[in-house]
Amino acid sequence: MSLLEANTTADARLGMRQRAEHLRRLVAAASGEVVQRVKSYMPAWVDPSVFVVAGDDAYPDSLGKLPDWVRAVTQRDMVLLFAERGPWLPGEVSRILCHELFHAATWTFLAQQAALPWWFNEAAADWVSTREFGVVARVDGVAQNAPSRRIQAGVIAEPSPLVRDFTAYLLGNFPPQAMQRFLQTVKASGDFEQAAAQVFDLWRFEDQRSHG
Numbered sequence: 001m002s003l004l005e006a007n008t009t010a011d012a013r014l015g016m017r018q019r020a021e022h023l024r025r026l027v028a029a030a031s032g033e034v035v036q037r038v039k040s041y042m043p044a045w046v047d048p049s050v051f052v053v054a055g056d057d058a059y060p061d062s063l064g065k066l067p068d069w070v071r072a073v074t075q076r077d078m079v080l081l082f083a084e085r086g087p088w089l090p091g092e093v094s095r096i097l098c099h100e101l102f103h104a105a106t107w108t109f110l111a112q113q114a115a116l117p118w119w120f121n122e123a124a125a126d127w128v129s130t131r132e133f134g135v136v137a138r139v140d141g142v143a144q145n146a147p148s149r150r151i152q153a154g155v156i157a158e159p160s161p162l163v164r165d166f167t168a169y170l171l172g173n174f175p176p177q178a179m180q181r182f183l184q185t186v187k188a189s190g191d192f193e194q195a196a197a198q199v200f201d202l203w204r205f206e207d208q209r210s211h212g
């Protein structure tokens with residue numbers, strides 16, 4: 001785990017560094033358990049890089065301007081947690097870390113994120129993290145009232161509540177092994193829809209409809 005620092009004045013940097021240190025300690029305390037939980041959904045595991053970022057101007061340029069509600073992102077196998085966008089409570093750290101590690105792990109396993117549609121990737125990360133660590137009430141009203149949650153800078157996306165609910169319904173109470181099998185099937189076939197139909201038994205809906 002590393003710490004990226006902002007290029008600002010000494011005083012501001014000290015405050016950012018303290019917040020980042022605090023978050024880094026929380027992440028260090030939580031990461032063993034969170035990694036174990038995410039691992040149970042993954043066919044293979046390569047440790048992602050987790051960075052605690054102190055200060056908005058320490059963002060990698062490639063991310064562009066992040067919306068206010070974004071507190072963490074994953075680029076490929078690199079997880080970035082933004083210390084200044086707290087408050088970071090222990091329960092939130094576990095859930096958000098779980099969500100981001102899921103993204104990083106699927107990217108590593110599939111080698112190309114394009115194999116998974118972004119909406120499924122987001123909704124599945126949400127499903128896994130909520131299932132493992134429960135729902136944590138958002139503290140910041142900004143996140144609740146964000147007017148737009150569309151793709152930003154090509155990497156930031158959140159599915160609509162409808163898609164999120166649909167995916168959670170689709171995944172239902174499947175055990176972690178179903179996600180492993182699904183990701184293996186996506187990788188083998190390179191076809192998301194075919195894998196989803198096969199593993200999650202999508203066609204049962206068709207069957208029910210055709211039988212009245």
Ligand SMILES: [Zn+2]
Pocket residue numbers: 099100103121122125
């Ligand atoms: Zn996400």
